[in-house]
Amino acid sequence: MSFDGLTAGAALLAENQPVHKAILTAVKNVEDNQNYVSVGYGGLPNLDGEVELDAAYMDGDTLGFGGVISVKDIKNPIEVAYDLSHYKRNCLLAGEGAMAYARQNGYELKNMLSEQSRSRYEESDKQVNAELLEAYGGHDTVCVIGKDQRGSMACGVSTSGLFLKRPGRVGDTPIIGSGLYADSEIGCAAATGVGEDIMKGCLSYSITGLMHQGVDVQTACVTTLDNHLNRLTRCGHNAGSISVIAMDQQGHIGAATNKAAFPFVVADENHVCHIYVAANEGGKNNIFRPNDIWLKNYTGD
Amino acid sequence: MSFDGLTAGAALLAENQPVHKAILTAVKNVEDNQNYVSVGYGGLPNLDGEVELDAAYMDGDTLGFGGVISVKDIKNPIEVAYDLSHYKRNCLLAGEGAMAYARQNGYELKNMLSEQSRSRYEESDKQVNAELLEAYGGHDTVCVIGKDQRGSMACGVSTSGLFLKRPGRVGDTPIIGSGLYADSEIGCAAATGVGEDIMKGCLSYSITGLMHQGVDVQTACVTTLDNHLNRLTRCGHNAGSISVIAMDQQGHIGAATNKAAFPFVVADENHVCHIYVAANEGGKNNIFRPNDIWLKNYTGD
Structure with missing residues (x-):
């Protein structure tokens, strides 16, 4: 889902634009596309049939962080999150307060429930066991990490x-440290999947922390995920789906997942985007570039 | 502010009660006391004159975590947070959704704005520079960490x-990993002060992570805080007040602060409570037990 947005963002980096422009472009592309049903417009409704959105932005130069929690009717939550990342206080806003900030500062409002979201909600089984809720299969949170030419x-x-x-x-x-973390001295990381299980291990901060100790980015992703899954197993807790991505200060990338396959997109040094897949086979993680047959099978096209 | 609550909680631990009972007793004692103006009833109003409360609970055995964000009119937010920590999904609730959960599950409702809070708000300078907001001087977030006889x-x-x-x-x-973290295999930690600056370094998770690497609890507190303050300085960011407390699996305690003095309370192996002070003199942290003269000077009594 992030391919088109990342391609547009990478083009900005190629023009020596700052990283925030690339990231906002990529995330907004996904927020605005109603076919990506787990983000922004046309998002997945809650149990009351309303689309409630979360977004965050972290600047690795300043460690400035902004986020909005449980907001409705805001066209691009990532824009509000980015705006808030410039403040020293009141950077993370929830609910009515976050929506008031967005309204007062002129952010575009929109009913985020598309016809498609409404149908999906109406046809769903609302008696589903809440304790077994899983992240949306095809694609879930959009997570964009990046580095500019500076x-x-x-x-x-x-x-x-x-x-x-x-x-x-x-x-x-x-949630800073769980869903995302960025430090331009070290690298950045982000996570997607069942948030409750990701938060128990502060996975994005943990990955960045390992990189800070000199662990390479791919090992940092795999080690963090494996250690966390082992810890949850010792708690008797069967983890939901978890996938992580990371980039170090040199631009090397890493990813890990406990799913059979987790596709993600990487812009290379020439700012050309490629699809990669992190795959977990029997507890072992590896990354590969899928061929057309693999992609056709995965997307069902 | 936590002395009476901690004394009551420690008495429960002495009777071999589970740690959650001790922690809930201690936190509720502070929530219910309107003289502790930064927690629960009689709390500090927001810019609109309303008391909005945050609370969280983490179980170090299960890594179960529950929290409420920006809730109004709930007498004991910590009770709702503890309740939510038993779920695998929907553990962290914000705003209206969190309040609906509390109402539907019979938690006591109360207007949390005391006459004292209202007066403090009415007499305050609402034109204050939001970027310079500081944690309440005398006492701020109540943070209780503990270990039971099991x-x-x-x-x-x-x-x-x-x-x-x-x-x-x-x-x-x-925010799990920032305000609190608990893992019965390692230890637990909590933080108080300017939350925005604490979150930038996921301080509670970072302290627990160092303990996991074998660093002693006091060194873990001091190292985490010093490294974070140094990182913020390199960002050109002047940190607000930050204080941290931690306990390892053997029950040893640690604390660190960037304030001149940060008092906290510790129950000893006989479940008797004592006041300690973490002090920062020229960037060097140490912990001492204050005498009566020190305490009189500190409290102004």
């Missing part, structure tokens, strides 16, 4: 959260 | 947040 790193994330979540439920997305 | 560890935190915060503003308190 070496500045940043991260932006946006989601409508779990389908049929309890109203007001907050996942890992707007 | 070795189970947990953490509970509750606050009304920064005085004159923007409505909906969320600090570190309900």
Whole structure:
């Protein structure tokens, strides 16, 4: 889902634009596309049939962080999150207060429930066991991490959260250290999947922390995820789906997942985008570039 | 402010009660006391004159985590947070959704704005520079960490947040890894001060992570805080007040602060409570037990 947005964002980086422009472009592309049903317009409704959105942005140069939690009727939550990342206080806003800030500052309002979202909600089984809710299969939170030609790193994330979540439920997305973390001295990381299980291990901060200790970015992703899954197993807790992506200060990338396959998109040094897949086979993670047959099978096209 | 509550909680631990009972007792004692103006009833109003509360609970055995964000009119937010920590999904709830959960599940409702809070708000300068908001001087978030006789560890935190915060503003308190973290295999930690600055470094998770690497609890507190303050300095960011407390699996305690003095309370192995002070002199942290003269000077009694 992030391919078109990332291609547009990478083109900005190629023109030596700052990383925040690339990240906002990529995330907004996904927020605005109603076919990506787990983010922004046309997002997955909560148990009351409303689309409640979370988004966050972190600037790796300043460690400035902004986020909105459980907001409705805001066309581009990532824009408000980015705006808030410039403040020293009142950077993370929830609910009515966050919506008031967006209205007062002229952010575009929109009913985010598309006809498609409404139908999906109406046809759903509202008696589903809430304890078994899973992240949306095809694609979930949009997580964009990046570095510009000056070496500045940043991260932006946006989601409508779990389908049929309890109203007001907050996942890992707007939680610094869990859904995202960025430090231009080290690297950045982001996570997607069942937010409750991601938060238990502060996975984005943990990955960045390992990189800070000198661990390479791919090992940092795999080690963080494996250690966390092992810890949850010792708690007797069967983790939901979790996938992580990361980039180090040199632009090397890493990813890990506990799913059979987690596709993601990477812009290469020439700013050309490629699809990659992180795959977990029997607990072992690896990354590959899928061929057309693999992609056709995956998307069902 | 936590002395009476901690004394009551420690008495429960002495009777071999589970850690959650001790923590809930201690936090509720502070929530219910209107003289503790930064927590629960009689809390610090936001810029609109309303008391908006955040609370969270983490169970170190299960890594179960529950929290409420920006809730109004709930007598004991920590009780709702503890309740939510038993779920696998929908554990962290914000705003209207969190309040609906509390109402539907029979939690006591109460107008949390005391006459004292209202007067403090009415007499305040609402034109204050939001970027310079500081944590309440005398006492701020209540953070209780503990271990019971079975070795189970947990953490509970509750606050009304920064005085004159923007409505909906969320600090570190309900953010797992920032305001609190607990893992019975390692230890637990909690933080208080300017939440925005605490979140930038996921301080509670960072302290627990160092303990996991074998660093002793006091060094973990000091190292985490010093490294974070140094990182913020390199960002050109002048940090607000930050104080942290931690306990390892053996029950040893640690604390660090960037304030001249940060008093906290510790129950000893005989379940008797003592006041300690973490002090920062020229960037060097140490912990001492204050005498009566020190305490009189500090409290102004």
